[in-house]
Amino acid sequence: MLAFIVKRLVMLVVTLLVASLLVYGSLYLAPGNPIATLTGGRAPSPQVVAQLNAQYHLNDPFLVRYWHWLVAALHGDLGQSIPLHESVSTLIGQRIGVTASLVLLTSIVIVVIGVGLGVVGALSHGTIDNGVLISSTVSAAMPAFAAAVVLQFVFAVKLPWFPALGDGNGLLDSLHHLILPALALAASSVALVTRVTRAAVREELEREHVQTAVSRGLPRRTILRRHVLRNAAIPITTVVGLTIASLIALSAVVETAFGLNGLGSYLVQAAQNKDFAVVQGISLVLVVLFVVVNTLVDIAYALLDPRVAIGSRAQ
Amino acid sequence: MTALLRVEDLTVRLALNDKPREVITGTTFEIDAGEAMGLVGESGSGKSMTARAIARLLPQGAEVTGRVTFDGVDVLALAGSELRAHRSHVAVVFQDPRAHINPVRRIDDFMTESLRTLDDVPRPEASRRAAQALEEVGIDDPSKRLRQYPHELSGGMLQRVMIATALLSQPRLLLADECTTALDVTSQSEVMAILDELRRERGLSMLFITHDLELAGAVCDRTCVMYAGQVVETRTADRLHADPLHPYSAALVQARPDITSAAHRLVAIPGRPVSAFEAPTGCRFAPRCLHATDDCRSHEQEMTGLDNGRVRCERALHLRGALLEPRPHA
Amino acid sequence: MSIPVGSALPTGAVPEEPGPDTVATPGDPRPVKTRLLPRLGVGGWISVAIIAVAVLLAIFGPLVRPYDPNEVTLSYANVGPLGGHLLGFDGAGRDLLSRLMVGARTTLLGAALVSIVAVAIGSSLAVASAWFGGRLDTAVSSGLDVMFAFPGILLAVLAAAVFGPGLLAAGLALAMAYSPYLARVLRGAALKERAMAYIQAGEVQGFSSWWLCFRHLLPNISSLIVAQGTIFFGFAVVDLAALSFLGLGIQPPQADWGVMVSEGKTPLLQGYPLEALAAVACIVLVVSAVSFLGERLQERSTGAQR
Numbered sequence: 001m002l003a004f005i006v007k008r009l010v011m012l013v014v015t016l017l018v019a020s021l022l023v024y025g026s027l028y029l030a031p032g033n034p035i036a037t038l039t040g041g042r043a044p045s046p047q048v049v050a051q052l053n054a055q056y057h058l059n060d061p062f063l064v065r066y067w068h069w070l071v072a073a074l075h076g077d078l079g080q081s082i083p084l085h086e087s088v089s090t091l092i093g094q095r096i097g098v099t100a101s102l103v104l105l106t107s108i109v110i111v112v113i114g115v116g117l118g119v120v121g122a123l124s125h126g127t128i129d130n131g132v133l134i135s136s137t138v139s140a141a142m143p144a145f146a147a148a149v150v151l152q153f154v155f156a157v158k159l160p161w162f163p164a165l166g167d168g169n170g171l172l173d174s175l176h177h178l179i180l181p182a183l184a185l186a187a188s189s190v191a192l193v194t195r196v197t198r199a200a201v202r203e204e205l206e207r208e209h210v211q212t213a214v215s216r217g218l219p220r221r222t223i224l225r226r227h228v229l230r231n232a233a234i235p236i237t238t239v240v241g242l243t244i245a246s247l248i249a250l251s252a253v254v255e256t257a258f259g260l261n262g263l264g265s266y267l268v269q270a271a272q273n274k275d276f277a278v279v280q281g282i283s284l285v286l287v288v289l290f291v292v293v294n295t296l297v298d299i300a301y302a303l304l305d306p307r308v309a310i311g312s313r314a315q
Numbered sequence: 316m317t318a319l320l321r322v323e324d325l326t327v328r329l330a331l332n333d334k335p336r337e338v339i340t341g342t343t344f345e346i347d348a349g350e351a352m353g354l355v356g357e358s359g360s361g362k363s364m365t366a367r368a369i370a371r372l373l374p375q376g377a378e379v380t381g382r383v384t385f386d387g388v389d390v391l392a393l394a395g396s397e398l399r400a401h402r403s404h405v406a407v408v409f410q411d412p413r414a415h416i417n418p419v420r421r422i423d424d425f426m427t428e429s430l431r432t433l434d435d436v437p438r439p440e441a442s443r444r445a446a447q448a449l450e451e452v453g454i455d456d457p458s459k460r461l462r463q464y465p466h467e468l469s470g471g472m473l474q475r476v477m478i479a480t481a482l483l484s485q486p487r488l489l490l491a492d493e494c495t496t497a498l499d500v501t502s503q504s505e506v507m508a509i510l511d512e513l514r515r516e517r518g519l520s521m522l523f524i525t526h527d528l529e530l531a532g533a534v535c536d537r538t539c540v541m542y543a544g545q546v547v548e549t550r551t552a553d554r555l556h557a558d559p560l561h562p563y564s565a566a567l568v569q570a571r572p573d574i575t576s577a578a579h580r581l582v583a584i585p586g587r588p589v590s591a592f593e594a595p596t597g598c599r600f601a602p603r604c605l606h607a608t609d610d611c612r613s614h615e616q617e618m619t620g621l622d623n624g625r626v627r628c629e630r631a632l633h634l635r636g637a638l639l640e641p642r643p644h645a
Numbered sequence: 646m647s648i649p650v651g652s653a654l655p656t657g658a659v660p661e662e663p664g665p666d667t668v669a670t671p672g673d674p675r676p677v678k679t680r681l682l683p684r685l686g687v688g689g690w691i692s693v694a695i696i697a698v699a700v701l702l703a704i705f706g707p708l709v710r711p712y713d714p715n716e717v718t719l720s721y722a723n724v725g726p727l728g729g730h731l732l733g734f735d736g737a738g739r740d741l742l743s744r745l746m747v748g749a750r751t752t753l754l755g756a757a758l759v760s761i762v763a764v765a766i767g768s769s770l771a772v773a774s775a776w777f778g779g780r781l782d783t784a785v786s787s788g789l790d791v792m793f794a795f796p797g798i799l800l801a802v803l804a805a806a807v808f809g810p811g812l813l814a815a816g817l818a819l820a821m822a823y824s825p826y827l828a829r830v831l832r833g834a835a836l837k838e839r840a841m842a843y844i845q846a847g848e849v850q851g852f853s854s855w856w857l858c859f860r861h862l863l864p865n866i867s868s869l870i871v872a873q874g875t876i877f878f879g880f881a882v883v884d885l886a887a888l889s890f891l892g893l894g895i896q897p898p899q900a901d902w903g904v905m906v907s908e909g910k911t912p913l914l915q916g917y918p919l920e921a922l923a924a925v926a927c928i929v930l931v932v933s934a935v936s937f938l939g940e941r942l943q944e945r946s947t948g949a950q951r
Contacts, residue, residue: 011790019794026807141933143883145890146925149906153918164914208414215372216429216484217402226428227417234419249796253887257910268891271806279806283799291794305419306464 004302012295016288020073023283024066027276048082078281083273088281092263096285098167099251099262101174105182106189107244114190114243115236118197119229122205132194140191144250148184148257155180165259181258185250189243196239200232207231234304241297248290318345319520320369320488321384327364330376336592338364340544341381343618346488351514351521353531353552355567356541359590362524365541366490369522370407371398385488403433406481408510410493412473416465423461426480448479452509471502478510482517489514489521496525507534528567532556540564543599544591550624558636560626562604565638598628606634689941692934699931702749712740714747714900723917735905735920736912737898744900745927751901752928755812755894756881762820763881764874767827772858774828775835789825797822797884805893812885815894819884823877830873834866872942879935886928902928 044052060068072079078088121132142150156164168177204210205228213223252264259265263282270278302308327339339361346352356362367373369383369390383390385401393401409415416425426448427441436444442461449457452475465473474494481489491510495503511534514521525531531538532552540548540555540563548561559565566584586603598616601607608630616627621635628634711729718738725733732741774785797819804818805811838844839862847857863870888894889903897904902924909921 015791015794018791022791022795023803026803029807140936141929143887143928143932145887145903145906146929149910149913149921149925152910153913153922157914157916157918208409208411209417211372212407212409212415213417213428215370215402215407217399218429218432219399222432226420231417231419246796249798252798252802253891256891267802268893271802272810272892274806276806279803283803286796286799287794290796290799294793307418307466 001302004308005299008295008298008302012291015291017070019287019291020070020284021066023280023287024069025062027280028062052082073281073284078284079277081270081275081278083275088277091266091278092281092285095261095263095266098260099255099264102178102181102185102251102255102260102262103244103247105175105178106185106247109182109186110189110193110243111240113186114193115197115240117190118194118236119201121194121198122201123224132198136191136194138191139187140195142187144185144188145253145257147187148181148254151180151184152257167261177258177260181254181260184257185247185254189246193236193239193243197232197236200235201228204228204232234301237300237304238297241293241300245290245293245297248286248293317387319348319350319386320346320522321382322365322369323382323384325365325368325379325381325383327361327368327373328378329364329374335378336590338544338591339368340591342541342544342546344539344546344549346520346522348487348520349518350537351523351535353535353538354522354524354541355526355528355531355538357526357588359543359588359593360541361544361591362541363492366407366492366522366524369488370405370490371401372407399433403429403484404486405488405490406484406486407490407492408474408477408481408494411497412477413465413470413497415477416473418465420464421461422463422465422468422476425465426461426476426483429484444483445479448483449476451482451513452476452479453505454479469502470498471506474498474502474506475509478506478513482513487520489519490524491521492524493526495530510534528556528564529571540567543589543594545599545627546618546625547600547627548624549626550622554622554624558622559638560621560624560631560635561600561628562606562634562638563600566603569639606630606638686941688937692937695930695934696938699749699753699927699934702746703753704750706746706749710740710743710746712743714739714743715898716740723912723915723920725919732923733919736908736917741920741923744905745902745923748900748902748905748924749927751812751895751899752882752886752903753931755816755885756878759816759820759823759881759885760874760878762817763823763827763877764870766820766824767873768831768863768870770824770828771831771835772862774832775839776854776858776862785828789828792821792825795822797880798887801884801888802891802893805888810893810896812895815885815888819881819888823880827873827877831866831870834869835862838862838865868942868946872939872946875935875942876939879932879939882928882932882935 069079076089078092080086081088081091084091117132117136121129139147152164155162162180163177164180166177168174210223210227213227249264251262252268254260255262255265256268263285267279267282267286270276270282322345323343325339325342326337328335328337330336338359342361342365344352354362354365364373368379369385371390371393373379379391381391385404388401390401416422423442423445426445427436427438430436430441430444431438445461446457449460454460454472454475460468460472460476468476474497477494489510494510495506498506507530510521513519521535523531523535528538528540532555535552538550538552538555539546540561542563548555548559548564550560555564556568559568563584566582569582570584572578572581584603589599591599595602595612597612597614598604598607601612604611611629614629616629618625618627619631621631711731716739718734721727721734721738722736723734724738727733730740730742732745735741735744770785770789774782800822801815801818804814808814844857844861847861885894886901886903886906889901890907892907895901895904897908905924906921906928909918909924912918913921
C-alpha cells in the first residue's frame with residue numbers, strides 16, 4: 001500500500017512538472033515574440049522591455065527561464081501582471097476564496113443530492129425510483145451555463161429569491177449569492193453521480209457475496225452498510241472525485257454567468273486581455289489542483305479496493 | 316426417529332420474464348439427524364432451488380407452497396429474528412467461493428462477522444475460533460491467512476474457508492450447493508474429503524447437491540434424483556447405483572464412462588433436460604425414456620414405495636433389473 | 646463539461662482469453678453483428694429526428710432563414726413575436742428565429758470537427774499502442790497521463806490567450822483535451838481485440854500489421870468508436886457553446902447558440918428571456934438527443950463486443 005502511494009505521488013510530481021512546462025512553454029507558441037505576448041500587444045517602452053528581459057530572463061536559454069519561473073512559483077511568486085502592475089499571486093489570492101467556496105458548496109450539493117438520490121433510487125422500486133431517474137435525466141441535459149441562465153431567470157428575475165449577480169458581503173450574504181451558482185454548477189454533475197450511484201448499489205445488491213451474508217442471518221441494515229454500500233463506495237467515490245475535479249475548470253463558466261469575482265472568471269478576462277502572466281499563473285494553480293484531486297481519487301480507490309494495491313498472489 | 320428436515324409437497328414458482336414459471340413440483344423428502352442426503356439432477360431439475368427454498372434464499376417474487384419443517388418448525392412461515400435464528404442452524408456452502416466472499420474485506424472479517432454481529436462474541440475470541448476452524452479444514456498458518464484478502468487465496472483454499480465459516484456457527488444442517496463444481500479436480504477431491512470427514516465428526520446432517528451421481532454416492536447415505544422439478548427416485552446410495560429403479564436414474568448411472576471397460580460410443584440420454592414449466596403432461600421423462608408407453612405419457616406418475624425406496628414410475632416394478640442392460644446404440 | 650467517467654476509471658485492461666474456438670480464416674472479416682436499422686425505441690427515434698432537424702439546419706439554415714440574421718433594427722429590440730417574426734427579436738433588434746437557424750451551423754459543425762479530430766487522434770494512438778505494445782505503449786500512456794492533467798476548458802482558455810479567441814484555437818484545444826479519454830477507452834477495446842484468435846491466426850499466416858489493423862481490428866471496434874464519437878460530439882457541443890458564451894470561441898456578432906446565450910443574458914436580467922432561453926433550449930435539445938443516442942450506441946457496441 002505504501003509503495004502504491006509513493007508511486008502515485010512520484011507520478012503526480014512528474015505530471016505536474018511536465019504540465020507546468022507546457023503551461024510556461026505555451027507562451028512561446030504564440031505568434032510574435034514573447035515580449036509582445038507578455039505585454040498583450042501593447043507597445044512597451046524601452047525601460048519596460050529591459051525590465052521584462054531581466055525579469056523573465058529572456059536572454060537565457062528556454063529551460064533556464066522555465067526553471068527560474070518554476071522556482072519562483074514554488075516560492076509563491078508567479079510574476080507580475082503587466083496591465084495591472086500587481087503581483088499575480090496577490091491577484092490570485094484575492095479571488096481564490098470565492099472559487100474555493102463555490103467549489104466546496106457545489107461539492108456538498110453533488111454528494112448529498114447525487115449520492116443520496118442514487119441510494120434512494122437503488123433501494124426502492126416503482127414510483128420513487130422512476131422519479132429519481134426522470135429528475136436525473138432532466139438535470140443531465142443542463143450544461144452549467146444553460147442551468148445558470150435558467151436559474152437566473154426563474155429564481156432571480158421572476159421570483160426574486162436570490163441575487164442574480166455579484167459576490168455579496170459578509171458570510172451569510174456571500175452564501176446567499178453562491179446558492180444559485182452552486183446549483184447551476186452542480187446540475188449536470190449531479191445527474192451523473194446519481195446514475196452511477198444507483199447502478200453501483202443496484203449491482204451490489206445482486207452480488208453473490210451479499211447472498212452469503214443473507215444466508216448467515218445477518219440483519220438487513222448490517223448487510224447494507226458493511227457489504228452493499230461499502231463495496232458500492234468504490235465506483236461512487238471515483239465518480240464523485242472526478243466530478244469534483246472537473247468543477248475546477250467549469251467554475252469559470254458559472255462565475256462569468258453570475259458575475260462572481262473568482263479565479264475562473266478572472267482567467268477568462270485575463271485571456272481576453274492577453275494578460276499572459278495572469279493566465280499562466282492561474283492555469284498553473286488550476287492544473288495543480290486538478291492533478292492533486294485526481295491523484296487523491298486514485299489513492300482513495302486503492303484504499304477502498306485492496307485488489308488494486310496489493311495485487312493477486314494466489315497460490 | 317423424527318426427521319430433522321422434512322420437505323413436503325414443495326412447489327415453487329419463479330417470476331421469469333415477468334411470468335410465473337413452475338420450477339419445483341410437489342417435492343417430498345426427509346433428512347434425519349446426522350444423515351447425508353444427495354440431491355442429484357441436471358440443470359433445470361430444480362435441485363438448487365430446493366436448497367434455496369430450505370435456506371429461504373429464493374429470489375424476489377417467488378411463490379412457494381407446501382411445507383418445509385426443520386426440527387418441527389415451519390421454515391416457510393418464519394420472519395424477523397426467528398428467521399435469522401433458523402439461518403444459524405442451516406449453513407450454506409455455495410458453488411463459486413470467489414464470488415461469494417466480499418473481496419474488499421479480510422478473511423478474518425468474513426469468518427467472524429456473524430459471530431461478532433449476532434452472538435456478540437468479542438473480536439479476539441472470534442478470531443481465535445476462526446483460526447481453529449481454518450486448521451480443521453487443513454489450512455496452514457491460519458493467522459497469516461486471516462489477515463489476507465480473498466484475492467490472495469486460491470479457489471480451493473477459499474472453498475475451505477467457506478466450509479470452515481459454515482461450521483463456525485455450529486449448524487445442524489449443511490446445504491452444499493455444487494460446492495466443488497467450480498474447482499479443479501485435485502482441489503475437488505481434497506475439499507470433498509474434508510467436508511465428509513468434518514460432517515461425520517460432528518454428526519451434521521447434509522443436503523449435498525450435485526450433478527454427479529457417483530460423487531453423491533461416495534459421500535451420502537441416501538440419494539434423491541430430481542428431474543424437471545420432481546423427485547423421481549429416492550434410495551440408499553449404493554442401492555441406487557447397483558439397482559436403479561427409475562429409467563432416468565439408470566440412464567445417469569450408465570452415462571458415466573467406466574474406465575474398466577472399453578466402449579465404442581459414450582452413452583448419452585437423447586434429448587435435453589427440461590425445467591418443470593417446459594415439461595409435458597404425464598410422465599415428464601417420457602419424451603426421453605426408452606421404455607415409455609402411451610400409458611406413461613397420459614398418466615401423471617405418483618411416487619410409490621419399492622425396495623426400501625421410492626420411485627416415480629408406474630412401470631418400475633415391471634422394468635426392475637432390466638434397466639442396466641446394455642442397450643442397442645441408435 | 647460532463648466527464649466521461651466510464652473511461653476515466655482505471656482500466657487495467659487485461660485482454661480476455663481468446664473467444665470460442667472457431668476456425669478463423671483471415672481471408673474473410675470476422676462476422677460483426679450489425680443490424681441496418683437497430684432497435685432504438687421511441688426515445689431513440691425522437692433523438693434521431695431532433696438531430697436530423699439540427700443537421701438540416703446546419704447545412705441549409707442560411708438558405709432557408711426567413712430574415713437576415715445580422716440586420717439590426719434597434720427600435721425592435723426585445724420585441725416579442727410580431728408578424729412574420731415567429732420568435733420576435735433579440736436585444737439588438739435582429740430576428741431571433743433566423744439567428745437560431747443560422748446558429749446551428751457554427752454550433753454543430755464546430756463540434757463535429759472537434760469530435761472527428763479527437764476520434765482520429767484517439768483511435769490512432771489506441772490502435773498503435775495496443776498493436777505494438779511494449780515501449781511505444783508505455784510512452785503513449787505516459788504522454789496521455791500528462792494530457793489528462795488539462796481539463797478541456799482550461800486548455801481552450803490557454804489556446805485563446807495564446808492564439809486569440811476563435812473557433813479554430815478553441816476547437817483544436819478541445820480535440821486535444823478529449824483525445825486521451827478516447828484513447829484510453831479504445832485502447833482497452835483494441836487490446837481485447839488484438840488478443841483474439843483470428844488476429845493471431847492472421848499474424849501467423851503472414852498478413853501485414855497494416856492490413857490486419859485496417860481490415861480486421863478497426864472494423865471490429867468500429868461500433869465502439871462510433872458510440873464514443875457520438876458521446877464526445879455531445880460534449881463538444883456543450884463545451885464549444887460554453888466557450889462562445891465566455892467570449893473565447895465564436896465571436897459576436899456572429900449568430901451562434903452559445904453567443905446568443907451570452908448576448909441574451911442582459912435582456913434576460915431585464916425581463917426579456919426569450920433570446921437566451923431559446924438558445925439554451927436548442928442546445929439542450931440537441932445535446933440530450935445526442936447523449937441519448939450515444940448511450941444507446943454504446944450499449945449496443947458493448948453487446949456486440951462480447
